[in-house]
Amino acid sequence: MRNLNEISHVYRATIAKVFKKIVTCKKKVEDVCLDDHRQLAKALKTPPMFTDVLPLIVKQDEIELLLKLSERERPIVELSKLLNLSQGIVETKVDSLFRRGFLKKRKSAEVCYSIRSFQSIVNRYLSEGKADVLGKYAVALANSRMDEHVKRGRTDPYFEGKVLPVPEAILEPVSIILPYETAINVLEKAGSFSLRDCECRMTYKKCDRPLRTCLGLDEFSDELVERGVAEEISVEETKRVLHLANEHGLVHQVLYTDWLKGEVFDICSCCPCCCQYLTALMNYGVKHHIAKSGLVAKVDLDKCNGCGTCVERCVFHARKLENGKSNVMKDNCYGCGLCTTTCPTGATRLVSM
Secondary structure (H helix, E strand, C coil): CCCHHHHHHHHHHHHHHHHHHHHHHHHHHHHHHHHHHHHHHHHCCCCHHHHHHHHHHCCHHHHHHHHHHHHCCEEHHHHHHHHCCCHHHHHHHHHHHHHCCCEEEEECCCEEEEECCHHHHHHHHHHCCCHHHHHHHHHHHHHHHHHHHHHHHHHCCCCCEEEECCCCCCECHHHCCCCCCCHHHHHHHCCCEEEEECHHHHHHCCCCCCCEEEEEEHHHHHHHHHHCCCEECCHHHHHHHHHHHHHCCCEEEEEEEECCCCEEEEEEEECCCCCHHHHHHHHHCCHHHEECCCEEEEECCCCCCCCCHHHHHCCCCCEEEECCEEEECCCCCCCCCCCCCCCCCCCEEEEEC
């Protein structure tokens, strides 16, 4: 009969073999998972320095579905067959990915889905209140977003946005020769609109100005509402949002899906510290990215008391005091009208450029 020492030795040896097998199996699983994430990183065009972000935002059982959609857009029925899963399970996975910003939806005879790029997905995490999931990468991803925006702005020959005068702007009617656009005009043409938090202030968090100020339009608005990141509002509510923006010195901008066709998808109320477009203009000299409103500030020197309110109010550094009077540097003025709404003597008005 074996003694206790022999039995103990055999037992320890057996346990060691089992443990080794467990470690080996675990490593194989980890290698498979790592390989899956590498394939997904390539499909999403993920920058090499951010491949470690994917495990933070993608579940292992979602990778195969995303890879199938990276090949081409597909409907639920087709995905169900390819993945050998019930339509109910696929619908649940697709809905989760869509709401988190991974997927684009196209509605025709049947609803089809396709994947967005890594940058587009991460932008939604940063701007929709989910940045905590990104952990230590959040700041670097936000900086990367700005870098990409500036790079695109320098190479894109077309405007992506346009400054609009605030609805309360004081105009000089006699001097207005050409038609000009306001946020109200744009909203009146839209079929639907919604309200959400400002993407730039959510991403960069450099000021305490109001967050709930971005107005999505038409298809873009419908998608935001469906994803649960925006709320449908009435025309009267949009006007209150625009008024709030003026109170806090925010510049109205429209953003275009197609500048040449004049197709607008968003109306933003922007601060110079967080807004990507204003930052690209003021800090990086990307001037052709934003179109001017077609109006410019003009000062009645007889009425101007030199208080400097307009200088502080101007986002574009287009005002300065000279000999006790406010002077407009026309090349810098974008015609937003913010200076006209707070002038205590009514000395400033907007006129045609």
